Amino acid sequence: MEGKKEHQTKTDRITIKADGALVVPNIPVIPFIEGDGIGPDIWAASRLVFDEAVRMAYVDQRKIEWKEILAGEKASSKTGNPLPEETLQAIKDHVVAIKGPLTTPVGKGIRSVNVALRQKLDLYACIRPIRYIKGVPSPMKYPEKVNMVVFRENTEDVYAGIEWEAGSDEAEAVIDFFNDRMKVDVRKASAIGVKPMSEIASRRLVARAIQYAVDHDLPSVTLVHKGNIMKYTEGAFMRWGYEVAREVFKDRIVFESDLGEGPGVAVPPGKIVIKDRIADMMFQQVLLRPELYHVIATPNLNGDYLSDALAAQVGGLGMAPGANMGDGCSVFEATHGTAPKYAGKDKANPLSLILSGVMMLQHLGWQEAAYAIEHAVEKTISEGLVTYDLARQMQESRELKCSEFGEALVERL
Numbered sequence: 124m125e126g127k128k129e130h131q132t133k134t135d136r137i138t139i140k141a142d143g144a145l146v147v148p149n150i151p152v153i154p155f156i157e158g159d160g161i162g163p164d165i166w167a168a169s170r171l172v173f174d175e176a177v178r179m180a181y182v183d184q185r186k187i188e189w190k191e192i193l194a195g196e197k198a199s200s201k202t203g204n205p206l207p208e209e210t211l212q213a214i215k216d217h218v219v220a221i222k223g224p225l226t227t228p229v230g231k232g233i234r235s236v237n238v239a240l241r242q243k244l245d246l247y248a249c250i251r252p253i254r255y256i257k258g259v260p261s262p263m264k265y266p267e268k269v270n271m272v273v274f275r276e277n278t279e280d281v282y283a284g285i286e287w288e289a290g291s292d293e294a295e296a297v298i299d300f301f302n303d304r305m306k307v308d309v310r311k312a313s314a315i316g317v318k319p320m321s322e323i324a325s326r327r328l329v330a331r332a333i334q335y336a337v338d339h340d341l342p343s344v345t346l347v348h349k350g351n352i353m354k355y356t357e358g359a360f361m362r363w364g365y366e367v368a369r370e371v372f373k374d375r376i377v378f379e380s381d382l383g384e385g386p387g388v389a390v391p392p393g394k395i396v397i398k399d400r401i402a403d404m405m406f407q408q409v410l411l412r413p414e415l416y417h418v419i420a421t422p423n424l425n426g427d428y429l430s431d432a433l434a435a436q437v438g439g440l441g442m443a444p445g446a447n448m449g450d451g452c453s454v455f456e457a458t459h460g461t462a463p464k465y466a467g468k469d470k471a472n473p474l475s476l477i478l479s480g481v482m483m484l485q486h487l488g489w490q491e492a493a494y495a496i497e498h499a500v501e502k503t504i505s506e507g508l509v510t511y512d513l514a515r516q517m518q519e520s521r522e523l524k525c526s527e528f529g530e531a532l533v534e535r536l
Contacts, residue, residue, distance in 0.1 A: 133149070138218065146486070147396065147488060149181075149185045149186075151217075153190065153219055154191070154214055155191055155396045156193070156221075156224065157223055160197045160224060161469070164466070164467065164526070166223050167525075170189065173187065176492040176499075176536055179492075190213070194207075194225055195225035195226055211240075214244060214454060215244065218452050219486065219487065221455045221456065221483055223456075225326055240447070245449045245450070245451070246452070247276065247278050248277060249445070250273070250335075251275065251433075251444070252271075253271050254271075255267045255435040256437070257501060258505045259438035261438055266436055266438075270417070271419055272418050274418065275328075276320075276421070277447060279320050280424050282423045282424065283319050285317040289313055298313060308435055318402075320357070321355075325363040325364060328420060329344075329368065332420035333395065333397070334372075339419055341395065343407070344395060344397050344398075344417070346360070346364040346397070347400050348361045349401060375395055379396050402425045406429070429446075431443075431458075441510075445479055455482055458479075472513065472522060472525070473510075477529075480496070482497050496536070503532055503535050509528070
């Protein structure tokens with residue numbers, strides 16, 4: 124997705140140069156996590172598509188050497204740990220990885236394998252491109268107007284997991300501190316959570332979002348926040364975002380507030396407009412005027428809500444790819460859950476994982492293979508060949524199994 128790439132010809136690990144560019148061998152070793160629930164089904168279909176797209180695009184000159192690593196239920200059953208240290212080290216060593224959906228064991232262990240993976244590897248940017256693919260059923264009248272990339276801060280906010288159960292000694296101690304020392308009235312027996320948001324995390328997330336807009340020649344970046352209420356957390360996110368825009372990108376950006384108001388406002392050629400919106404108002408905007416928004420930068424919780432709501436506008440989470448990216452490594456992932464109801468039934472839609480693989484191939488600089496998959500997806504859907512989740516909404520369609528859908532994509536590469 125970002126930076127220049129160099130290519131080497133032997134089987135080897137991907138590495139990162141000092142300037143952040145990837146050095147990609149022709150046969151890179153890429154770790155994968157199969158995933159829980161429907162994970163094995165969608166991974167098998169996706170891997171088939173990835174391998175065939177790379178083979179066809181590069182006439183056997185390139186291929187991916189897959190390396191399985193463990194997380195979630197499979198890791199728990201084999202190692203007793205849902206996120207083994209070996210898995211984290213493998214991702215660090217190989218720089219790029221891809222994963223299916225994961226389940227966290229209930230009532231024990233870490234709160235979320237996905238959240239822990241992001242925090243332990245400092246994958247601070249959750250990047251979710253949302254665009255409409257023609258033929259996909261949508262509740263919107265004009266879903267084709269939705270074409271945005273959400274940059275969600277991935278390591279802080281309420282997802283930091285700093286909370287205590289109501290009535291616990293820890294919660295009562297925090298309440299006493301608030302009441303006695305901070306002179307803030309908090310009800311006894313309340314559950315308590317902490318929402319940390321730092322300048323460094325906010326600035327680097329916004330900087331990455333603006334750099335993406337620069338690299339892809341996109342017209343605007345919108346900071347989405349609830350700073351009118353949470354003035355010192357989400358309000359600070361907005362303020363730090365404007366600061367990094369001014370300090371790092373001053374020659375490439377213009378602030379919306381400097382352009383004036385009303386229709387027909389002229390944007391200087393080559394400039395990216397930096398603006399902000401209150402989070403609840405933004406949910407209206409992406410429904411009513413989605414064409415005005417291109418890159419969104421937002422804190423963790425807002426980004427979770429907003430990216431899922433946008434995915435619903437273009438067909439649902441089954442169509443939504445995603446990547447968790449840091450400065451040292453990246454993990455591409457299916458953005459939906461494990462859907463245990465359909466586990467092992469060869470029924471689930473693999474497109475979230477397949478399209479995440481497209482993002483991964485673009486990140487490697489393998490644009491030809493990425494484009495081949497995108498073209499095959501559009502052609503297959505246009506022919507009404509879809510999995511059950513889409514078939515039940517499309518009158519003229521033929522329902523395919525998960526594996527059959529993967530085979531249909533291969534035939535249309």
